[in-house]
Structures are given as C-alpha cells and as structure tokens.
Amino acid sequence: MGEMAGIQLGVIGALFLSVASSVSIVICNKALMSNLGFPFATTLTSWHLVVTFCTLHVAHRFNLFESKSVDMKTVILFGLLNGISIGFLNLSLGFNSIGFYQMTKLAIIPFTVLLETLFLNKNFSQKIKFALFLLLVGVGIASVTDMQLNGLGTILSLLAILTTCVGQILTNTIQKRLNVSSTQLLYQSAPFQAAVLFISGPLVDQFLTKKNVFAYKYNPLVVTFILLSCVIAVAVNFSTFMVIGKTSPVTYQVLGHLKTCLVLLLGYTLLHDPFSMRNIVGILVAMGGMVLYSYFCTQESKKKHSDDLPLKGSQVKEKEGVLTPLMGVQEKENAEAKKLAKDSVV
Numbered sequence: 001m002g003e004m005a006g007i008q009l010g011v012i013g014a015l016f017l018s019v020a021s022s023v024s025i026v027i028c029n030k031a032l033m034s035n036l037g038f039p040f041a042t043t044l045t046s047w048h049l050v051v052t053f054c055t056l057h058v059a060h061r062f063n064l065f066e067s068k069s070v071d072m073k074t075v076i077l078f079g080l081l082n083g084i085s086i087g088f089l090n091l092s093l094g095f096n097s098i099g100f101y102q103m104t105k106l107a108i109i110p111f112t113v114l115l116e117t118l119f120l121n122k123n124f125s126q127k128i129k130f131a132l133f134l135l136l137v138g139v140g141i142a143s144v145t146d147m148q149l150n151g152l153g154t155i156l157s158l159l160a161i162l163t164t165c166v167g168q169i170l171t172n173t174i175q176k177r178l179n180v181s182s183t184q185l186l187y188q189s190a191p192f193q194a195a196v197l198f199i200s201g202p203l204v205d206q207f208l209t210k211k212n213v214f215a216y217k218y219n220p221l222v223v224t225f226i227l228l229s230c231v232i233a234v235a236v237n238f239s240t241f242m243v244i245g246k247t248s249p250v251t252y253q254v255l256g257h258l259k260t261c262l263v264l265l266l267g268y269t270l271l272h273d274p275f276s277m278r279n280i281v282g283i284l285v286a287m288g289g290m291v292l293y294s295y296f297c298t299q300e301s302k303k304k305h306s307d308d309l310p311l312k313g314s315q316v317k318e319k320e321g322v323l324t325p326l327m328g329v330q331e332k333e334n335a336e337a338k339k340l341a342k343d344s345v346v
Contacts, residue, residue, distance in 0.1 A: 021235035028232060032225045040205040040213040042090045044226065046197035048233030053190035055234050060187065068184045070174075075185075078170055079192025085163035086193075087200055092160045094208035095153035104157040106136050112165045120169070125300065131293035138286025141278060186237060 032038045060067055093101045109132055116122040124132075175185055202213050 017235060018239035021232055021239055025229060025232040025236050028225060028229045032222070032229060036222050036225060038216065038222055038226070039209045039211065040201070040216070042087060042197055042204045043201035043213045044229065045086055045090075045233075046194055046201045047226070048230055048237065049190050049194035049197065051230040052186065052234045052237045053194060056183065056187040056190065059183075065181070065183045065187075067187060068178075068180050070178055070180060070185070070188050074174065074178075075188045076192050078167070078174060079189035080196055081163055081170070082167045082189065083193040083196025083200075085160060085167050086197060087204055088156055088160035088163055090204060090208070092153065092157045094204075095150065095156055100153065100157065103140070104160060106140060107157075107161050108164055109136060111161050112168065115165055115169060120173075125296065127296045128293060128300075131289050131296055133289075135286050135289030135293060138282050138284070138289055141282030141285060182238065190237070 029041075029044070032044075033041070038044075056065075059065060089104075092104055096104070113124055113129075113132070117124065171185070174180070175182065180188075206212055
C-alpha cells in the first residue's frame with residue numbers, strides 16, 4: 001500500500017509540475033511575442049532544448065541522476081521525430097487560422113486512441129471515451145473561434161498530428177521497454193531535438209514571419225524574458241516526459257487541454273484578453289470531462305489492481321507448493337549424507 005501511495009504521489013507531482021510550468025511558459029512567451037515583439041517561436045524552442053540539455057548535463061556531472069546507455073539508433077530517430085513534430089505544429093499554426101490550429105490539437109487525442117488501439121492492442125472503456133468526448137467538446141467551444149480550410153495547411157496539420165502522436169506514444173513505449181526514467185530519456189534525446197530545431201528554426205521563423213532572428217535588435221528586457229522562458233522550459237520538458245512515462249500519451253493530451261482552459265482563464269484575468277460566455281461554458285464542460293476522465297481512470301486502475309492481487313497470491317502459493325517438496329528432498333539428502341559420513345568415521 002505504501003508503494004502504491006508513493007506512486008500516486010509521484011503521478012500527482014508530475015501532473016502539477018506539468019500544469020504549473022506549461023501555463024507559466026505560455027504567459028511568459030505571450031508577453032515575449034505579443035508585448036515585446038519577439039515572434040521567433042521555433043528558434044526559441046530550440047534554445048529551450050539546448051538549455052534543457054545543458055541543465056541535465058550539469059545535473060549528471062554532479063551525480064544527481066545516473067545516465068543510462070540506450071540504443072543510439074532509437075534515441076536519434078526519437079529525437080528527430082520530436083523535433084520534426086514541433087516544426088510541423090509551428091508550420092500548421094503559420095498556414096492555418098487559430099481555430100483550425102486548435103482543431104488540429106484536439107484531433108491528437110482521438111488519433112492517439114486510434115493508434116494505441118490498432119497497434120498496441122490497448123482497450124478504452126465506453127466511460128473513458130465519453131469523458132474524452134465531453135472534454136473535446138468543451139475545449140472546442142472554449143477555444144475554436146473560426147475555421148478556414150486550405151490545402152497546404154491541412155496537409156501540414158495532418159503531418160503535425162501524426163508525428164506528435166507517434167512521438168508521444170514512443171516516449172511512453174521507450175521508457176517502459178528500455179526501463180529508462182524520464183530524465184535519462186530526455187538527457188539522451190534532447191541534443192537531437194535541439195539540433196533539428198536549431199538548424200530549421202530560423203528558416204521556419206523567417207518563412208512565417210518574414211523577419212530574421214539574427215537581425216532582431218535585442219534589448220535587456222527581451223533577453224531577460226528569453227532566459228526566463230528557457231528556465232521554465234526545463235521544467236516543461238522534464239514534466240512532459242515524466243507525465244507520459246508515469247501515465248499515458250492520452251492522459252498527457254487530456255492534461256494539455258486542461259492547460260488550454262487555464263491559459264484562457266489566466267489570459268482573461270492577468271492579460272485582459274477578450275472573454276465571452278461561450279468561453280466560460282466551454283471551460284466548465286471541459287473541466288467536467290477532465291474530472292470524469294480522472295475518476296474513471298482511477299476506478300479502472302483500482303479494479304485492475306484488485307484483480308491482480310488474487311492472481312499474485314495464487315502464484316505465491318504455487319511457488320510455495322513447489323518449494324516445500326524440494327526442501328523436503330534436500331533435507332532427506334542432507335540426513336543421508338550425514339549418516340554416510342558418520343558410518344565412514346566409525
């Protein structure tokens with residue numbers, strides 16, 4: 001029971017860190033891009049990953065965690081895929097309306113469920129599917145404002161959905177299959193993610209904004225916000241890997257939509273963004289879906305745990321039944337050996 005409580009506390013801590021850091025970085029980046037005029041999102045993300053890797057490298061040097069060697073081919077492909085998915089998400093935002101971009105992010109949950117069902121033989125109950133549907137409806141009401149379709153934007157959105165889903169499923173699968181922690185996997189893959197975005201970031205940003213990140217006139221306030229954004233990004237990247245490793249890609253996406261609602265709420269209260277009754281209704285519906293999803297997952301987890309206990313008990317009894325005769329045979333053999341030794345001495 002103590003071990004179970006420790007695991008639950010670890011999951012709660014990871015979820016809290018993920019929400020707090022993600023909301024903080026959105027507010028920081030919004031101020032950086034909207035108020036200070038620094039629109040280079042992809043390049044900024046590459047800096048986030050560089051700082052994350054450097055921070056983990058220092059932590060490793062001070063023996064705060066143990067590095068674990070992982071198949072480099074797997075790590076490289078994983079890092080490149082995650083870097084490419086971030087690039088596609090930024091391109092999708094650049095070539096689509098905000099409403100269509102939000103629909104792209106919403107589509108990640110059902111697509112992840114579909115992939116896990118088809119390729120990982122994972123089953124989702126009708127209750128969980130209903131909770132996810134309610135959550136998606138709520139976030140859609142709260143965040144989707146307009147829907148403008150175009151061919152190139154649609155293709156980029158589909159690629160963003162595919163690469164993001166596969167990347168998140170791989171995060172969960174690799175951690176469990178190779179028995180590596182979130183810190184170890186992030187430490188191994190961050191350089192490759194950073195390399196993809198470090199090379200492509202300035203080109204993507206220039207293509208989308210018609211501005212050059214190297215020609216931008218930096219001032220102390222902008223540099224301060226960039227450094228703050230990079231520091232918060234360390235917590236964001238770490239908590240992302242931790243949440244997916246401890247829970248599942250679907251839970252991480254559900255958490256992501258909770259963050260969307262919190263960002264909308266904080267945007268209204270702190271940054272005075274326009275807000276309407278539709279936003280309030282959407283947030284309430286999404287929160288209801290989130291609560292139901294959490295409740296149903298907890299119930300199913302308890303049921304699975306209680307079903308596993310009799311199985312483990314029967315396995316222990318079976319082992320004891322096997323061990324007891326073996327111990328009897330061993331004791332008999334020892335007695336016979338002692339008798340022979342005594343007879344030989346006499």
